[in-house]
Amino acid sequence: xxxxxxxxxxxxxxxxxxxxxxxxxxxxxxxxxxxxxxxxxxxxxxxxxxxxxxxxxxxxxxxxxxxxxxxxxxxxxxxxxxxxxxxxxxxxxxxxxxxxxxxxxxxxxxxxxxxxxxxxxxxxxxxxxxxxxxxxxxxxxxxxxxxxxxxxxxxxxxxxxxxxxxxxxxxxxxxxxxxxxxxxxxxxxxxxxxxxxxxxxxxxxxxxxxxxxxxxxxxxxxxxxxxxxxxxxxxxxxxxxxxxxxxxxxxxxxxxxxxxxxxxxxxxxxxxxxxxxxxxxxxxxxxxxxxxxxxxxxxxxxxxxxxxxxxxxxxxxxxxxxxxxxxxxxxxxxxxxxxxxxxxxxxxxxxxxxxxxxxxx
Ligand code: GTQ
Ligand code: FE2
Numbered sequence: 001x002x003x004x005x006x007x008x009x010x011x012x013x014x015x016x017x018x019x020x021x022x023x024x025x026x027x028x029x030x031x032x033x034x035x036x037x038x039x040x041x042x043x044x045x046x047x048x049x050x051x052x053x054x055x056x057x058x059x060x061x062x063x064x065x066x067x068x069x070x071x072x073x074x075x076x077x078x079x080x081x082x083x084x085x086x087x088x089x090x091x092x093x094x095x096x097x098x099x100x101x102x103x104x105x106x107x108x109x110x111x112x113x114x115x116x117x118x119x120x121x122x123x124x125x126x127x128x129x130x131x132x133x134x135x136x137x138x139x140x141x142x143x144x145x146x147x148x149x150x151x152x153x154x155x156x157x158x159x160x161x162x163x164x165x166x167x168x169x170x171x172x173x174x175x176x177x178x179x180x181x182x183x184x185x186x187x188x189x190x191x192x193x194x195x196x197x198x199x200x201x202x203x204x205x206x207x208x209x210x211x212x213x214x215x216x217x218x219x220x221x222x223x224x225x226x227x228x229x230x231x232x233x234x235x236x237x238x239x240x241x242x243x244x245x246x247x248x249x250x251x252x253x254x255x256x257x258x259x260x261x262x263x264x265x266x267x268x269x270x271x272x273x274x275x276x277x278x279x280x281x282x283x284x285x286x287x288x289x290x291x292x293x294x295x296x297x298x299x300x301x302x303x304x305x306x307x308x309x310x311x312x313x314x315x316x317x318x319x320x321x322x323x324x325x326x327x328x329x330x331x332x333x334x335x336x337x338x339x340x341x342x343x344x345x346x347x348x349x350x351x352x353x354x355x356x357x358x359x360x361x
Contacts, residue, residue: 017030037076037085037278037308038077038085039074039076039077039081039083039085039306039308040074040075040308041292041293041295041297041305041306041307041308042074042075042076042083042305042306042356042359043297043303043305043306043356043358044072044089044304045300045303045358046114046301046303046304048358049070050155052070053068053070053093053153053155054153056068056070056093057094057095057153062094062095062098062099066100066103067092068092068093068100069090069091069092069158070090071083071088071090072088072089072091072304072306074306075359075361076308079361081163082160082162082163083278083280083306084278084279084280084306085163085308086161086163086164086167086328087160087163087164087278087280087326087327087328088158088161088162089157089158089159089280089282089304089306090157090158090160091114091155091158092111092146092156092157092158093154093155094119094146094153094154095148096148096149096151096152096153098147098148099145099180100145100146100147101175101176102122102143102145102175102176102178102179103143103144103145103173103174103175103176104142104143104144104173104174104176105140105141105162105171105173105174106171106173107140107160107161107171108140108161108210108255109138109144109159109160110135110137110138110158110159110254110257110259110326111134111135111157111158111159112134112135112136112156112157112159112282112284112324113130113132113133113136113154113155113218114132114155114156114157115132115154115155115302116132116148116150116152116154116155117129117130117131117150117152117154118148118150118154119148119149119154120146120147120149121136121138121145121146121214121215122144122146122181123136123137123142123143123144123214124142124143124144124181124185125143125181125182125183126183126185126187126189126190126214127187127188128187128188128190128191128214129188130154130156130215131217131218131219132284133219133222133285133324134217134218135216135218135244135259135261135324136156136215136216137211137213137214137216139208139210139211139254139255140165140210140255141172143181144181145179145180147180157282157304159257159259159326161257161328164256188214188215190212190215191214191215191217193213194213194247194248195213195216195217195220197247204248206248206249208248209254209255210254211244211245211246211247211248211253212246212248213246213247213253216244216253221242221244221261222263224242225261225263225322226263228240228242228263229263229265234262234263235270236270236271237270237314237342238260238262239262239264239265239268239317240263240264240265241260241262241263242261243258243259243260244259251330252330254330255330256328256331257326257328258327258328258330259324259325260326261284261322261323261324262315262323262325263320263321263322264288264315264317264321264322265317265320266318266319266320267317268316268317269314269315269316269349270315270316271314271342271343271348271349272291272312272313272314272342272348272349273312273313273340273341273342273343274310274311274312274313274341275309275310275329275338275339275340275341276309276310276338276340277309277328277329277331277338278306278307278327279306279307279325279326279327280304280305280325280326280327281299281305281323281324281325282302282323282325283299283300283301283303283304283321283322284301284322284323284324285301285322286300286317286318286319286320286321286323287299287300287301287319287321288315288316288318288319289315290305290307290313290315290316291312291313291314291316291350292305292312293311293312293313294350294351294352294354295353295354295355296352296354296355296356297356298355298356312343312350314343314350
């Protein structure tokens, strides 16, 4: 036990702190608390967002927005941040006939297609058409634009690492001088080059940090998942889970974001665990619930929810469900900051202490 301080000692200290402050400094011992994750577990229901998005599509011209996007903003970050402390999850809508003009930035982006057809993304001279459930990569500093050639709006989820890039003061962006970039490559050529599994082209550069495959088709992912589900239990924590890997290296699809698809057969209940790195989950098909730090989050197709770093989580599928998810663990791993822990008590399942309710702003 420390002796209580005398009044004059306290005054001495206060004066000392004032003096230190004048020199743009502060003593370490005064406010030494370890920061806790500020982002909270949260869920955004597509049912709520669809009307908002379609209204934005009516009243917000593309010239005004450049990208017509609603940001899922974690209430733990006071409505000013993204979905987790580092990862963005945004819904984007594009009308028939519109083009979201070409630009590039140092943040990396991914897309998971939610509804519609006949829209394309062009990345660095290659155009790819997008269908629901497709996973699109837009790695950093590559030119990209989107266009809708169909006759109804198209919606997708954008995942970005921009908050991480901002924190590192490495944010740059550039507009392309024209609306669309020139298409210098055959349409969907990266699928023919890189989506053939273990057969890899020998003549292309293998040193890039991100996947050269722009579009991982849902049909292929679902086919692989459902075939495996017939004979495999999968992971106790993630179900039948496939990583969208860089076909050239086996590494993550993007340097900062690892991306996965999990199939949970009807009735599956995964074991709870926790790990560093925030996760964004997007339900492609099915319905069920997840228990995050003891709270039950019911989800259905097209909903998006987040698990902050170090929060316990487990998943239950009411019907067969396919869930897309991405996380910033590729940034943590090389720095020795990735850690993981199973939930040991109660047979690996958390006790449910409440149900999620949205927080009105
Ligand atoms: O589609 O290029 O949600 O640049 C945020 C920033 C989407 C995009 C977002 C972007 C984009
Ligand atoms: Fe962009």
